[in-house]
Amino acid sequence: MFKRGLLAVLTLLALLLLVLVVRALVLPAPALSSRVLPSLPEQDRDAQVERLAQAIRFPTLADRPEAFDAFHAFLAEAFPFTHETLSLRPFGHSLLYHWDSGHDCAPTLLLAHQDVVPVSAMAEWQHPPFDGVVDERFIWGRGTLDDKVSVMAILEAVEAMLAEGRQPACDVWLAFGHDEETGGAQGAARMAAWLQEQGVRFELVLDEGGMVLPGATLGIQQPVALIGIAEKGYISVTLEAHGEPGHSSRPPAQTAIGDLAVAIARLQANPRPAGLSLPTRYMLETVAPEQAFARRLVFANLWLFEPLVVRQLAGNPETHALIRTTMAPTMLSGGVKDNVLPATASAVINFRLAPGETQESLLNWVERHLPEGVSVSIKEGFFAEPSRISPANSDAFERVASLAQALPGDPLPAPFLMIAGSDARHYQALSENVLRFLPVSLQQQDIARFHGPNERLARNQYPDMVRFYLGLLSSGSAQ
Template structure:
């Protein structure tokens, strides 16, 4: 059964869980960087440009003592849900299970495709995904599109939206980690100066929190998301979202009120670490703070750094970029976009009542490393997210329903078969010749 296959996936080697995949003469498998997996399934029509399905097999830590209802690495079934770290982020057993079933049926694809499973996505994919990219580059591979984790099917999550929406990520926000530090001569707490290193740094951090990055709603891919979803809202939101050329500033002010929607509006600023002091009676000579920023598509990394410097406005505060990168390019999502339309068709074939729209990933995935191999990267998995499910992501009681796991397998199976068409049909035109 599909459920037993999932249990196998979490407890046995992939070779045991997917024997047909690993024994088929059609599938070429190799280990990359010791732990990542790369599969190549050649198509019967080699002139068709291949694509790549991407996932990762590493997970963030989890402990039963955190309050899980089931041991976090047990894949235990409770009330038709499978509990376990990695069930939604993002071991993606559905991809290999779909290929297993297709091979058993004797299926041979017309369009060749790759499957990449990185082993260190949760720590930026520098060894796994980047090594897979290097292998493909050495072989001169060019990809029609890449599909990775990212967005999902949201049901009851977007306030005011009637019905579920499948958001296909066409870009990701950029990211930066900045270290702020203040260095002074140490002193005794009985004779404190007017300002300490902690006080100066705390004031700088406070200015960053009180002066968020500019509101940029409507200037990036998020505008297309709301335009596609407009017809599923009631008045007056339908009117506002259908006329974002006029109402973008108004909607931006509404969205910035909540942390989860504020992420669509601007580059977010989060002070995540603050270190200072070694003894209660010593004025510390050094205070440090780390700030994590997720960069809106309408800004660059350098623009964000300049704004931080301007907002801090104190030469005593040293700013250092620890690491960072610009927002990712925006992939195509129009009627002629092969990858987007194939994913959209597969979603609608399975879930006819779902509204499909392009979206923006506020987090980052392994797919960003593949931008030199393709013009189009999409971030989506048909995982259903209902209210409260987002907190399970990297949190307690991560789970997937048995039904949704089956849907994942069917989705990837259908997607692989849908990709066999040579080209998309011509878009329907509303213009009629007389």
């Protein structure tokens, strides 16, 4: 009896191993159309770099409306064919362009934002952030990555097509927001609402998001072009603790600041559950064929090995945010003098909501872990639920992925979950295919340049950005 039972167990284990191995062996690599990015004359490349440098010199910050006005005048002068041919509808300082193809087919919407974040740590900048310095290797300044560079590259591509007398096969819309860094309520949200009122539906909406990064983080040698098919949600909450005010020489057992510290410590000690969302699952399955066999076997059988993969991703700071809702205490307030007990103390915590998380589920979790005397409220300002997940097997995704694959370095396109936010969230009602990809190639350490000091773009990459957008506009264009 024991032998028969042991044999049955061994047989089941052998069958399981067979299933795992077969799934790993037959896992197909993504099949993409072969595309070549259009070429650009050398003199055009130098002129494009110089125009980008000029654009950086306009400090388009939220509190500088005159900078937007000057920037718009510059755009009209720098791209005359575009402004003669495309219709332009302003929404405050946001710009909505329409390129009428004359054909009745689903249009494309390209997004980018003109505004940039304020500058901190000025002493750490190698070149002043709004000087638009161009040296032998880089274009320096605010907006060279996030995201004025896309405004310029898209317009360069449109202008190049118009200069050659070319038209797209289907209509193209360009939406350049002016307040993405503060939530997009006056820019992207208004433009999206107007487009919805007009009944416009898009075959593709493309915004900033993923980029080409080294594949080492995912265990492969080939660079990876990460194309966002979803983005995390955003909410900030305020924790407030109340205590007995008085002289610090006679402190009570519990103080407002002490209770607040306990609350934050409890939340950090009990993180939200981790798991593989669909975008992360798709990403791992896409890179699986390029893995060594042992890792390929794991990624091809996530139905069994998900807990193991989640633990591995959780242990890496570069991938931890992909698997759960994250929290970051960002603001603290309490006390007026070093020897006075404050009556109240507060903290602001920013959460990035993973797919499946909701405002209600998050607040319930926060409330369960707060000590007595500490309350939670939603901070006024921007809020967004996690975005819808766009399909990774659509013609629109293939269109973007095949062009991403044609970028230098032969990157492997893969869907992924964007952990930051973008204007794309406002356009979800207008298309089934809302994607997020910035066609630049960076090293992992360059990520800190977004919103950080020494933002820059390699000057030889900017023409490749223009070529990417030119390829996107030219794909299927009328000849």
